[in-house]
Amino acid sequence: MKLTGAQIFVECLLKEGIDTIFGYPGGAVLPIYDALYNAPLRHILVRHEQGAVHMADGYARATGRPGVVLVTSGPGATNTVTGIATAYMDSIPVVVFTGQVPTALIGNDAFQEADIVGITRPCTKHNYLVKDVKDIAKVIKEAFHIALTGRPGPVLVDLPKDILNAQTEFKYPEKVDLRSYQPTYEGHPGQVKRALDTILASKRPVIYAGGGVLLSGASNELKSFAEKLGIPVTLTLMGLGSFPGTHPLFLGMLGMHGTYTANMSVTNTDCLIAIGSRFDDRVTGKVDEFAPYAKIIHIDIDPTSISKNVRVDVPIVGDVKFVLKEILKGLTESKRKKDTLSEWHEQVKKWKDTHKLSYKQNDKIKPQYVIEKIYELTKGDAIITTEVGQNQMWAAQFYLYDSPRQFLTSGGLGTMGYGFPAAIGAQVAFPHKTVIDIAGDGSIQMNIQELATAVQYKLPVKVAILNNRFLGMVRQWQEFFYEKRYSYTCMDAAPDFVKLAEAYGAVGLRAEKPEEVVPVIKEALKVNKPVLMDFRVDREEDVYPMVPAGQPLNKMLLV
């Protein structure tokens, strides 16, 4: 039987097991929207295409399954770019389908034409312009394969309108045949052996794990590995949740706003085991003085991440889960006496005991306090998303994440406006879980329009706005490094978030004094509707510790 390109598109998604699309229609994708009219697929109609991509991204991070986006050509396509770049930096499997003008018009500056394949080439893992209806099925199969395998990432497929209307036989390919794309999953056995020897010979080892552990689904392996040898673990922002935040071996996050213990441990370790992490500059501080005494072992599926900015002694290219399993196999507990690390553990404990994360309570609402209370009242069990800025760092520090895929944040690109739509995406995937976006008053205004989406689909996401009426993180830098010259970081004309929520048909709550914080959170958790919580926090609270950019990790500014 012959199908149109649009019908083939729908059939392919069903074959891939997709049940949800985040999208926004327009002229070029009308054939697909017509095919969707009766299709057994859930379509979430967003309010802005950037929101659609962040939702698909949040859905993917929360579930591990690919997020799917459908938008029209031209402005619909260009509106997705920030979302795509966000997913690209954090290696999130999102597949974006864009409509395109008919093939005969491509290159003619046709109405709503944009060269979206050209525009997104540097921020997708791969992208396609389909030029023949016969290729649609193959391209879609490849797109999902590429998005999900190896180091995951976003893939864009551009679909000209005439291709969507043309007809052909539909046959979904059984498997993908890409001779030029063969990710390495198995680590080199010789390197695994060398890594083991290095680890067993060390006296002050530290595991520094990142988002790769989550992407590879290797949290259990990471835990067994750390516990078997008693190795302390620090996580990057992207890695939070991959090792339990309440575990005695957990040191907290490292880097610019990392804990004292994590940064000191990394500075003093003699064996740094980097697992699915990529030595980002926000993590390393001054690269030359990063882990100066350490032999460095680096396990990563992406060869380009290895020896990119830090020299590595034992590189292992491979899937984190696979390699950790191999390492575990090579480990018999007898190989190392239990007490070999006792001095190191004592040192770490001393750092921990003397430098807990803290803040000074006064008569105002402290943003950290709000997060502590959210943690308590959700029993540590909520899915937390964040915006970008101080809110993001406090959410990373004061909520302890025990499960993978529980903390969703834009780490690599640092996209303000990410958290709210990502929370909606996560809520779509888990309708019965508590999903909370920890936001700043600046960031939340970047995709606030998606409140209408949450209301329309009865998605009870909660937003905790830490409202300081500043672009807080930028203000903090101005305070520290520009003599408090608060140049254009004061947002005095914020909307009344309570009224705003109500205008959208959501619930708005406000806390102005510390004692109002708990009742507001309790109320928000009780209502089965989207809620904006407006916490009027101490305006000039700063995030500590802080390693000034370009300084080594042990040069922290402390509370």
Next chain:
Amino acid sequence: MRHIVSVLVDNEFGVLSRVAGLFSGRGFNIESLCVAETIDPKVSRMTIVTTGDDQIIEQITKHLNKLINVIKVSDLTAEDHIERELAMIKVNVGEKDRAEILSIIDIFRAKVVDVSPKTYTIEMTGDGEKVNAIIELLKPFGIKEIARTGKIALARSQKTK
């Protein structure tokens, strides 16, 4: 250091811009780049001359490998290889210079491929240094135009049986 990187890629539209975009986006140099189809029409070979220290060259080859359309990357600099460049040089020929120019052409085993009353167009193939050398020798006569390919290169076959 200078490296010649030979890259086999899918012969598809857009692949050249993926490769060029990778170099510009990550701040890698391209000194020259040549592309043409191989014996398999689905595959093209790109010969890229680039510069960088070992760490940069390692990143370049890894990143090239990461592109979905790249089939194989080899750094020929490390291997025994043959490299060639082609130049077409249009040079002024005055009455009295003719003999001297022809003798230069002869020495370099170049060829005259087009003649007009006042110019010769010379085809010169060789490694980059030879091409540079003939250009230097012809300069005094007045070079009107030059078209130069970048380098192309292949690894030498093993000589043993």
